[in-house]
Amino acid sequence: MDDRQSSNKWDWIYATREMAGVGWYEPDPVVSRELVDDAVAAGGRSVIDVGGGASWLADHLVELNLERTGVLDISEAALTLARHRLGERADRIEWIVADLAAQTDIGRFDIWHDRAAFHFLLEPESRKRYVDLATRTLPVGGVAIVATFAEDGPERCSGMPVQRYEPEDLALAWGPSFHLRGSRRHLHHTPAGVPQQFQYSILERVPSQPISSDDRSAGLPART
Numbered sequence: 212m213d214d215r216q217s218s219n220k221w222d223w224i225y226a227t228r229e230m231a232g233v234g235w236y237e238p239d240p241v242v243s244r245e246l247v248d249d250a251v252a253a254g255g256r257s258v259i260d261v262g263g264g265a266s267w268l269a270d271h272l273v274e275l276n277l278e279r280t281g282v283l284d285i286s287e288a289a290l291t292l293a294r295h296r297l298g299e300r301a302d303r304i305e306w307i308v309a310d311l312a313a314q315t316d317i318g319r320f321d322i323w324h325d326r327a328a329f330h331f332l333l334e335p336e337s338r339k340r341y342v343d344l345a346t347r348t349l350p351v352g353g354v355a356i357v358a359t360f361a362e363d364g365p366e367r368c369s370g371m372p373v374q375r376y377e378p379e380d381l382a383l384a385w386g387p388s389f390h391l392r393g394s395r396r397h398l399h400h401t402p403a404g405v406p407q408q409f410q411y412s413i414l415e416r417v418p419s420q421p422i423s424s425d426d427r428s429a430g431l432p433a434r435t
């Protein structure tokens with residue numbers, strides 16, 4: 212599927228389906244909230260939710276009053292839904308329409324959050340581009356929170372095949388610029404009541420070996 216087909220597919224899903232009926236619907240993204248809050252408590256001052264779609268996580272992020280808050284998605288229709296829901300508060304978020312497997316720069320964010328976008332990338336080259344973007348975006352000490360279907364989770368999401376991971380597999384896929392700092396499992400129930408096993412990996416950006424010139428190595432501000 213090329214980028215255009217992919218964005219059209221997601222736009223079509225967001226334009227035609229009720230959000231409260233899609234499998235990934237989560238009115239209170241509690242695990243994401245807690246993990247982002249931990250990363251903020253550890254010194255993160257900016258956050259981006261990649262593949263954020265119309266997630267209700269944005270409603271929480273906007274209240275954190277960070278220096279920079281972004282939501283990125285391939286589907287403009289998804290971001291429009293979230294913007295409308297947030298009303299005036301939407302102005303405090305940067306809304307970025309982009310393909311994670313093609314975008315090369317979004318500036319710097321201290322915290323990267325992804326729930327159920329990375330697992331759609333099945334081609335090694337697409338995964339590499341995604342990880343390159345995360346590597347360029349996060350400073351050394353920055354944190355990536357990456358939720359995917361776990362090994363015992365479903366094989367498909369919205370009819371599309373996904374790559375399932377355990378935290379150790381995910382860390383391998385992300386490569387040496389990230390260290391696995393922790394993980395959580397979460398049993399999500401779709402609106403239809405179907406259980407789906409997720410894993411959340413917490414990866415810390417570490418210096419690349421050797422340190423590449425594109426490292427944004429300023430590091431996180433000291434905890435105050």
Ligand SMILES: C[S@@+](CC[C@H](N)C(=O)[O-])C[C@H]1O[C@@H](n2cnc3c(N)ncnc32)[C@H](O)[C@@H]1O
Pocket residue numbers: 221235236237261262263264265266267283284285286289309310311312325326327328331368
């Ligand atoms: C299963 S939904 C999850 C949405 C949101 N993270 C949540 O938890 O509610 C997957 C999201 O990833 C987005 N997505 C899929 N492939 C993408 C890509 N290559 N680049 C950017 N976004 C992508 C879709 O548009 C969709 O919003």
